[in-house]
Amino acid sequence: MKFRIWLPPLLLLLALAGLWQLAASSGFMAEVLNLEDFLVPSPSQILDVLWEDRSLILQNAGTTLVEIVAGFCLALVCGIAVAVAFRGSETVRRAGYPLVVASQTIPIVVIAPILVVWFGYGIWPKLAIIALICFFPIVVNTLDGLRSTDPEAVRMMRSLDASKMGIFRRVEVPTALPGLFTGARIAAAIAVIGAVFGEWAGSDKGLGHLILQDNAQLETARMFASVLVLSLIAISLYSLIGLLERAVVRWR
Helix, strand or coil: CHHHHHHHHHHHHHHHHHHHHHHHHCCHHHHHHCCCHHHCCCHHHHHHHHHHCHHHHHHHHHHHHHHHHHHHHHHHHHHHHHHHHHHHCHHHHHHHHHHHHHHCCCCHHHHHHHHHHHHCCCCHHHHHHHHHHHHHHHHHHHHHHHHCCCHHHHHHHHHCCCCHHHHHHHHHHHHHHHHHHHHHHHHHHHHHHHHHHHHHHCCCCCHHHHHHHHHHCCCHHHHHHHHHHHHHHHHHHHHHHHHHHHHHCCCC
């Protein structure tokens, strides 16, 4: 069953890679784009560079991975806390929810350099940018899960003299878990974007920094190799959260 699920996208990916290989190796793609051949690498060239420069790429990938995981965890903690606060008080929700929405209207390319100026070139600006991007889907989906609690289940718990904390722990939290994991999966997929923007704003290591260097030096194949690694990181985190959801939310 799992093989049948993965087979169609795998076949499509192989077909697209094959077409790309044919168009790039024949020079057709470079001719259409009016570029030099070395600016349009084929998938085989990208894989060759990925292997030849694996030490450099993996070293920078490790830095970016640490930033992504730390920023995601920060967003997860803050997002859950804010969602619970919004659920606990309608006044707090009405006051704070518009600010949560407004936080997503700030262009990351604008705020990233400001955070670097404030916090320097260390890891903290990257964590702040990643957390800012990941925060919104976690808050919104967790809050929607908490608010979708069955009123009949709540009334039944109250008839059994359950406390507010007991109702929250036994009814609201299990109901909200699917929404929380949905928001976490979305956040994991877009956390890579925040890490790259953070490294572009100011960094001396990481895949985002390596991409900037390769762009200046016209190392196009290695740029694509770095992008491939970033995609694999995002897919891996998304899949890990999906596996964790299966283990925790067993009733789905």
